Every structure is written in C-alpha cells, then in structure tokens.
Amino acid sequence: MASYFENSSDALVPDALKGFARAHAELVTLDPEHGFLLSRTAAPSRRVALLSGGGAGHEPLHAGYVGRGMLDAACPGRVFASPHNRQVYAGSLAAARAEGVLHIVKNYTGDRINFGIAAERLAHRGIPCARVLIDDDLASDSADIASGRRGTGGTVLIEKILGAAADTGLGLSELQELGTRLAARCRTLAVASAAHTAPTTGEPAFPLAAGELEYGVGIHGERAQQTVPREPLTGLVERMTTALLDALAPDGPVIALVNGLGAVTPLELYAVHGELAALLDARGTDLARALVGDYITALDMRGFSVTLLAADEEILRLYDAPVHTAALRW
Amino acid sequence: MASYFENSSDALVPDALKGFARAHAELVTLDPEHGFLLSRTAAPSRRVALLSGGGAGHEPLHAGYVGRGMLDAACPGRVFASPHNRQVYAGSLAAARAEGVLHIVKNYTGDRINFGIAAERLAHRGIPCARVLIDDDLASDSADIASGRRGTGGTVLIEKILGAAADTGLGLSELQELGTRLAARCRTLAVASAAHTAPTTGEPAFPLAAGELEYGVGIHGERAQQTVPREPLTGLVERMTTALLDALAPDGPVIALVNGLGAVTPLELYAVHGELAALLDARGTDLARALVGDYITALDMRGFSVTLLAADEEILRLYDAPVHTAALRW
Numbered sequence: 001m002a003s004y005f006e007n008s009s010d011a012l013v014p015d016a017l018k019g020f021a022r023a024h025a026e027l028v029t030l031d032p033e034h035g036f037l038l039s040r041t042a043a044p045s046r047r048v049a050l051l052s053g054g055g056a057g058h059e060p061l062h063a064g065y066v067g068r069g070m071l072d073a074a075c076p077g078r079v080f081a082s083p084h085n086r087q088v089y090a091g092s093l094a095a096a097r098a099e100g101v102l103h104i105v106k107n108y109t110g111d112r113i114n115f116g117i118a119a120e121r122l123a124h125r126g127i128p129c130a131r132v133l134i135d136d137d138l139a140s141d142s143a144d145i146a147s148g149r150r151g152t153g154g155t156v157l158i159e160k161i162l163g164a165a166a167d168t169g170l171g172l173s174e175l176q177e178l179g180t181r182l183a184a185r186c187r188t189l190a191v192a193s194a195a196h197t198a199p200t201t202g203e204p205a206f207p208l209a210a211g212e213l214e215y216g217v218g219i220h221g222e223r224a225q226q227t228v229p230r231e232p233l234t235g236l237v238e239r240m241t242t243a244l245l246d247a248l249a250p251d252g253p254v255i256a257l258v259n260g261l262g263a264v265t266p267l268e269l270y271a272v273h274g275e276l277a278a279l280l281d282a283r284g285t286d287l288a289r290a291l292v293g294d295y296i297t298a299l300d301m302r303g304f305s306v307t308l309l310a311a312d313e314e315i316l317r318l319y320d321a322p323v324h325t326a327a328l329r330w
Numbered sequence: 331m332a333s334y335f336e337n338s339s340d341a342l343v344p345d346a347l348k349g350f351a352r353a354h355a356e357l358v359t360l361d362p363e364h365g366f367l368l369s370r371t372a373a374p375s376r377r378v379a380l381l382s383g384g385g386a387g388h389e390p391l392h393a394g395y396v397g398r399g400m401l402d403a404a405c406p407g408r409v410f411a412s413p414h415n416r417q418v419y420a421g422s423l424a425a426a427r428a429e430g431v432l433h434i435v436k437n438y439t440g441d442r443i444n445f446g447i448a449a450e451r452l453a454h455r456g457i458p459c460a461r462v463l464i465d466d467d468l469a470s471d472s473a474d475i476a477s478g479r480r481g482t483g484g485t486v487l488i489e490k491i492l493g494a495a496a497d498t499g500l501g502l503s504e505l506q507e508l509g510t511r512l513a514a515r516c517r518t519l520a521v522a523s524a525a526h527t528a529p530t531t532g533e534p535a536f537p538l539a540a541g542e543l544e545y546g547v548g549i550h551g552e553r554a555q556q557t558v559p560r561e562p563l564t565g566l567v568e569r570m571t572t573a574l575l576d577a578l579a580p581d582g583p584v585i586a587l588v589n590g591l592g593a594v595t596p597l598e599l600y601a602v603h604g605e606l607a608a609l610l611d612a613r614g615t616d617l618a619r620a621l622v623g624d625y626i627t628a629l630d631m632r633g634f635s636v637t638l639l640a641a642d643e644e645i646l647r648l649y650d651a652p653v654h655t656a657a658l659r660w
Contacts, residue, residue, distance in 0.1 A: 003523055003524070003540070003632070004595070004597075004598055005523070005563055005566070005594065005598040005601070005602065005634065006562075006563050006598065006601060007562045007563045007564055007601075008562070011601075012597055012598070012601060013597065015563070015600075015601040015604055015605075016596070016597040016598070016600040016601045016604070017600070018604045019599075019600035019601050019602070019603035019604030019605070019607070019622070020600045020603075020622075022603065022604055022607045023600065023603050023607075023620050023622045056597060057595070057597070059595065059596035059597055059600075060596055064596075079597075193333055193335070194333070202540070210333070210532070232336070232337045232338070233335055233336050233337045233345070234337055236335070262593065262595060263592065263593035263630045263632075264335065264630070265334070265387070265389065265592060265627065265629055265630055266346070266389035266390055266394075266624075266627070267334075267342055267343065267346040267386060267387070267389055267409075267629075268334055268335040268336065268342070268346070269349075270345075270346040270347070270349035270350040270353065270389075271335070271336060271337075271341075271342060271345040271346045271349050272335065272349070273349035273350075273352065273353050274345055274346070274348040274349030274350075274352055275345075275349070277349065277352045277353075290353050292349070292350075292353045294596075294624070297595065297596070299595055299597075300593045300594070300595055300632070302333070302593075302630070304335065329659050329660070330659065
C-alpha cells in the first residue's frame, strides 16, 4: 500500500471528488459520468462561463475555486495528468453561457492538447470558446524550453480576477484579453527541500540530499535547473523576490501569493510572507494584497512558491470583489 | 540547519507572527513585547473577552481564529510549549471586557499551569476570569491517565461556537457553562502514518515502520496506545467513526471536523470526509455541518483527525453565525 490515506491509488481522486461534492453541496455539483464540478451559484450578469482544469494533486486548485465570483466549472484529471478532452467538452457544454465558455489552461502539453480538442468540438457545436494560457513560472523562462513557461501559482489569482470580470458582464474576447494581460503581468518561483511522495511507489518522487534545495521546482516535481545549498530564509526569499521583480518590473501595486506546496507549515509560510513584505517595503513596491496558505499544491511536496502579480486600480477592484468558493471566500 | 524554512529554529515563531500580523493587519494586531495577538474587530455586544493559546506548531490554531465572531486574543507559545503566564496575563488585560475574560484551554499540564497563574493574577487585579477546559481526545480517555483526556480538534469548533455565544452578550458564567457542555459533547480521534519533523534535529520525531499507523496519536507526537497495520481508508474511517459514535452516542445532529495534521493532502481529507458522511448516513446520524481541511495541525505530521460534536438547534445556530478570522470565514 502506498503512503497516502486511500482505498487504492486509482480510487483516491474519485473518492475525494465525492467527498468534496458532499462537503460543499451548497456550492457545487459533481457530474457522476464525466467527473467535472459545476457551480450551483453564479451571477445572472455573467455572459461567459469560466472553466478550468488540470491534473489532480494540486488541491484546492481547481475544484476549490468553483462557485460564486470565480469558476463555473472545473475538470480534474487523474493525479498530475490532464483531464480527458471528453471531460472538458462535457463540462464546457454543461457550463456554457449565452456567449460561450472561456478555458483557463495552465501551460502543459497534455492540458493544451485536451482543452484544444474540446474547443474544436465546441466550435462544431456552435459554442464560442476561447482560451487563456497561464504561463507564470519564471524557472521555465528559457529560450531552450520550446514549450514555454509552465503555469503555476498565478492561476489562482487570475481565476479570481477573471471571475469578478466575468460577473461584470464582459464578453468572451474581452475576458480573453484581460486574462492574457494578467498572465503577462504575473510570475512565480518555487523551491522545495523534499519531493512529494510518488503515489504509486510511496517513495520520494526525486532524490534530494539533506541541506539541498530545488530552486525553481515545478508543481509536478519537475526538477529545477538549479540545486542549491539551503540558506537562511531571509536570503532565500530575497533571491526569489529579486528575480520576480527583475522579471516583472512592476510600476504600481502588486498582489502576492505565498503558497505552500503541500507539507510546509503555516509557520513557515507566514515567515516567508514577513520577509517578502519587508523586502517589498525596502524596494518601495506597494504590496497591496496578499494570500498566504496552500492554494496550489504538489501533493505533499515540502516547498513553497512566491507569486507576484503587477496590478493596477482596475485589477485590485476585481480582486476585491466578493468570492465564495470552497477555498477562497471574502 | 533543520529541515524547516526558517532563519533559525528560535526565529521561526516570532518571524511567523510578524508575517501573520502583516498579512492580516485588518483583523489583528501583534503585541511586540509579549507576543500575543489581539482582535481589531469585535461585536460591541460582547461583554466577555475570549482568549485562547497554547504551543505553536498547530497553526492556524489559535492565531487564525482571532477576529470577528471568534477569539478576542491568542497567546502562542514556542513550538509545542505553553505560552508563559506573563503572556497570558498581558493578553488577558489587553483583551478583557466589562465582565472579564474567558480562557479556552486545551488540557495539557503546562497550559493549565500557565493559564492558572495568569487567572490568579487577573483575580488580584479584580478582573473576572473563568476557564473552559477542552479535553476531546478519545485516545487519551483512560482511567490510567491521571491528567485526563488531551485537548485537540474540538477546540476549533468550540471556539467558533463560543465566539458566537459571546457576541449575543452572554455573561462569564454562562459562557463557561456552555463551553463545558460543548467540551463534554465533543470527541476526536487522530491517526498518523509518519511523525512530524522535530524542529531541532530535522529528523522524524518518532519512528514508524512503513505500513504502520499510529492510531490515537496526539498533536505533539504523543505516541498512540496502539500501533496498527495500515488498512484501506474505508475500514480505517469506519473504525474511527464507530469509536467516536460509541463515546458520544449523539441523539441529534452532529458537526464534523475532518482535519489534516500537516502533510496530508486535501485529496485524502476529502476522501475521508466522503467515507465519514457515508457511514453517518448508514447509521442514521444527521451530519448537519462539516469542516474539511487543516484547522489544527502538528507541524508536518502525516496524519488526520476526525472530530464529532453532538449538536442541537441552539448549537447549530451559533455555529452558523458569521465569522471573520484568518482561517475561518462565513
């Protein structure tokens, strides 16, 4: 038996979805055939449905963001595997509004392919469909990587902001433009001091010596380009923050997400946040909003990510709009 | 260097408190001298302040429950160590309302002593003070344990309910009576498949063979009375739930808390919740409310707890009252 609490590694995701739908029955329904989650509550002003999805193992992403003011539907795949295009298609059909559906897709090959096939089928049905691609992972920002930057923590912030924008009644192309603009204004860096447990073997998914750190790790355990020695937190956060600020060069307020990848404690995340806030203060950058906690995880990886999104007044107003989902509520 | 992300093991808690106060500046202030957190928002109708505290390492408990509709103040100690009585005294003085302060104390010797000394000093100052002792851990329910049952997951539910009751304007003895009644109606059981990382050594705090489970583990890594073989989730949850129902014999609705102890994934917790809900359905017990997530942790322990609270209409009404804290909001 693997080291996860489960009936079997195949049963874990379907069992979790059933439990999730039961725990949040006022917010979502679970489609028993295709395994997508559909919001029970959405603003009547919303003309376009927002649908996201991707591999399981990143909870609360995406199911935890279905509900009022955020996603209309989420399609979870198996652990670290893209949802099937039939699932995305069925979820899109169920969620679609008068002016169609916007797919919010993290930049991974499998997700791009499956969401793409679903979008073609939707087009054949006459349902307008567009895509926002999230590619905020600074560690995969390299001319050597043909697939481009991976999508990671920024997804949470962008799904929140797009949800509020959809509630104001924006159309499909307006939402796509806003989402694309948001993705361009967002970068994330992640580090890990231990890999997640591989679901099938119960062993760490990659080796890492004590005192070493994966700097720039991916949310599926993609190894970083650098393995670096551990250092005290102040220096580590300064290094990460400097890289993010260099990439974004924000000239206005920023929204930060200090995110646990699974096994990191809230004590550590709040300590990271304190360092981040002090650094931004020192650099004269306005830390306008912040989230601290487990918002997009990598099973039980011992690591954290820092996301910065270069905001403006309009973005902050959308971010502040009320939201009621399982994992985000204000 | 230990395996936590920190500047030093001594710095982690103070650094985290600074980051927490920064992230939730609209909800709390941090007393720089004594290290307690004080709510910035409380109902004017509240006549008695609610203060809790205990060792750090259990976040979001207690700091995450300071705010509107819940605690007026929280006193975190060092990791797994009671707050100092001077800290509890200073926090109580700062928080006290016209009719005094209620201490919500988990049943551990150090906490009992330090809250007790603080209460005596408060009495000398003429400030009414009473105590609710939380002792919900079924695993330590034994005539052999002179110190009584430990306090654990039930603390979260009881702090929520007492917060709503305090907002209705109840007096000190009424709140103490209600809290004591709630504690008697609440039981918790926890299991772990791996210990937390000891902050000073970076090693697992206790050994546990692959395929073994600590059944009845404590939130500081107190070993269980039983080490049992791993089993599929359905059987494990049935065993835990049956023990809780046998102890409580609820004759009305129950509130459940499915709680992660640190490194367990949301997938697993929701799978647990699904099993729990199915079992309660089958037994004819009304699962009226549920929380699923990390609400009271044990650093990065790989385990979870299940708490049941035997409710009634009044308790459900108080539970449903609005709350706005860092970790609980509705």
